[in-house]
Amino acid sequence: MRRQRGPAIDSVLMMVLDGLVLVRILALSRPGEMSRAHAEAVADGGLADIISETGDRLTAPGNFRGHRDRKTRSEALNAMATCLALGAHQPGGITWAGHHWCVAAHGNCPHRSNQTA
Numbered sequence: 001m002r003r004q005r006g007p008a009i010d011s012v013l014m015m016v017l018d019g020l021v022l023v024r025i026l027a028l029s030r031p032g033e034m035s036r037a038h039a040e041a042v043a044d045g046g047l048a049d050i051i052s053e054t055g056d057r058l059t060a061p062g063n064f065r066g067h068r069d070r071k072t073r074s075e076a077l078n079a080m081a082t083c084l085a086l087g088a089h090q091p092g093g094i095t096w097a098g099h100h101w102c103v104a105a106h107g108n109c110p111h112r113s114n115q116t117a
């Protein structure tokens with residue numbers, strides 16, 4: 001995964017988030033799951049709002065120290081993972097915090113195996 005400039009996130013959290021995104025990408029391949037996830041994201045304010053809000057919470061130093069905060073962190077990670085998985089299905093995929101997810105070949109993809117000619 002090629003690193004790019006962007007929000008800083010704890011490396012362990014990023015590893016967890018990356019795994020969650022891959023699970024969500026697989027889940028979105030089930031019939032009806034893509035439209036359900038889109039509807040849920042729209043109901044929660046839309047993908048951009050969720051990504052900016054949860055991204056801010058995930059990257060703010062000192063967040064999520066107590067037991068209750070850990071539940072909030074889990075909810076934020078799951079919301080972010082769903083949004084990034086939805087973004088991965090868009091043309092060109094999605095890049096956040098220096099990480100890139102995509103499900104189809106496209107130009108300028110940081111993952112060489114996905115690059116088109």
Ligand SMILES: [Zn+2]
Binds near residue numbers: 111
């Ligand atoms: Zn890509």
